[in-house]
Amino acid sequence: MSGAGRNPGRCITHRAGGTLHRAPAMLHQAPGTEHPLMPSPIGHGLAGVSVAWLATPRAGRSLAIACALLAASPDIDVLFGSHRGPTHSLAAVVLVSAAAAMFATARKLPAARVAAACGLAYASHLVLDWLGKDSATPYGIMALWPFSLQHFSSGADLFLEISRRYWNRDEFILGNLRSLILELALLLPIAALAYFRKIRRNSVF
């Protein structure tokens, strides 16, 4: 849990993944809202669909929807009071790929391609979070769990934060709208390219 809320008025520095960050302390935080999302579930879902279409151009609607859900799913950890822990690790990517392969085998689908699409869609979440801005300690994602508890962040701040501090109207509405527009500007062109590549082939599953 971040200590930022216990130190109003201070700026806190923290080293994660070799990158030093500075973040303003946050006031009046409700439990579980210290950690912003970045990007939003919409951005993650869009990235997941794009990855599915790029990895498996003949993927049909079912696989695309599954990949969108998988790409957004690591943030389910916010429901349990933590964020960017084990669900944001490469180990989780391996587990998701293995589960997808077993599911595809049982349904007599091409296991390798389904596993690759699902695994890469899940991994896209890690990449986008790693590239995103983060102002709550510990910064970044726990990419190497369970072998290391270190958090990694690129410091690139390519995606802005999606605040869950609903009591701050400007931050919650205007700030999140700005973040959403930026992530759509970055991800929609990629999704469009993936889609146009896909529609040149027939969907089979």
Ligand SMILES: [Zn+2]
């Ligand atoms: Zn996340």
